[in-house]
Amino acid sequence: MKKLIAILTLSLLCASGGALAGKIYKWTDSEGNVHYGERPPTTQAREIDLPKTPPSSRGPAQGNSLQETNKLLETMRKEREDKAAKKAAAEKERKAREANCSGAKRRLAAYTIGGRIYEIDDQGERSYLSDAEIDKRKQAAQKEVDQWCN
Secondary structure, X not given: OHHHHHHHHHHHXXXXXXXXXXOOEEEEOOOOOEEEXXXXXXXXXXXXXXXXXXXXXXXXXXXXXXXXXHHHHHHHXXXXXXXXXXXXXXXXXXXXXXXXXXXXXXXXXXXXXXXXXXXXXXXXXXXXXXXXXXXXXXXXXXXXXXXXXX
């Protein structure tokens, strides 16, 4: 009986060692949550390339488990950092677009309202724009609004 238990225990340890060296998959569910696992639930899951680490000085079963855990944690940390960097860049881009849109709308409104529009020349005197120049600038402002606000 003791031999049977020892054989079963040894075979389970050998089988679990193969599972530790398996592949790890990453997928995103319908709510946008990221998951990791040994078996992909969908075809959209992708396999993660784990970084290679030097062999541990511990026993083979403990070393593999610790190495695999460390690889997974390092991969997850890098992906979190990448996601945070992309989110920050997207937010910065969004704020820049909003600022450009706001400025373009103000310029368009100034040309649309009408009235006498002028610029200050190099001598510090007012130079009034003609109707043709106002229309030209109004069209340019409309193009800017179309570019930044859509």
